Amino acid sequence: MGLLSKFALEKLLMKTTTLFEEKLAPYKEQLLHHPLYHKLNSTKAIQIFMEYHVFAVWDFMSLVKALQRKLTCTDLPWMPVGSPSTRRLINEIVWGEESDVDQFNQPASHFELYLKSMEEIGANTTPIKNLLAEILNGKSWEAAVNEALIPEEIKSFLTFSLITATKAPVHVVASVFNYGREDLIPDLFIAIIKDMAQEKGTDFGTLVYYFERHIEVDSGEHGPMAKQMIQELCGDKIQLWDQANDAAKEALKKRIALWNFIESKI
DSSP: OTTSOHHHHHHHHHHHHHHHHHHHHHHHHHHHTOTHHHHOOSHHHHHHHHHHHHHHHHHHHHHHHHHHHHHSOOSSSOOOOSOHHHHHHHHHHHHHHHSEEOTTSOEEOHHHHHHHHHHHHTOOOHHHHHHHHHHHTTOOHHHHHHHSSSOHHHHHHHHHHHHHHHHSOHHHHHHHHHTTSGGGSOHHHHHHHHHHTTSTTOOOHHHHHHHHHHHHHIIIIIHHHHHHHHHHHHTTOHHHHHHHHHHHHHHHHHHHHHHHHHHHHO
């Protein structure tokens, strides 16, 4: 990188990022136009969707925290780690994901918001709460996931994300984080939920807020931050860009497989 001028490096990163995105475009299109969304036309369908999707909401936080561990100092005594700009990026993302505010301006993580929205519409939260309880009680995440009473398709999704968070190099974690966010959920889904909010006795208030807020910060704040983070981590090293791209493709394929599975259950 030292051999490149700042202008040349910026030009290289812009070109590399464009090629990176082009390779992922077909997978993102599949997600944005997935037939699953057209099946989410009843309270029951939304309940089923959330009971499986909540696992993706949960394991996403492990990717966020893995980046914080790898890109900032979480040990004592504190030492400056990495570049200040990258530290700021990940700390802002963690702050937003782990301690955002709900529609009443009360602090809550996005995962907690999702659980609350599940409870409001009568979705079953027992499987995800049981999984978390097993881990909190000292069981390894591998054993807890393997023994959980959840479908194999969910276990596969969780295993990919958590192995990435715990074992992958930081540029791979950043790529999976960036391309597994909820900005892949189209406006169509929120419009459907808003329409169903008119159903008597169904409260979609927190769910609508969750998706609107998540998509807002993903596309408006966290998305550009995450892309900048990948650029800083990969730099002018083509091998790192290739590894990050392969990981992003796999993350998108896993999300497509998850959507296919949920669609089959509705």
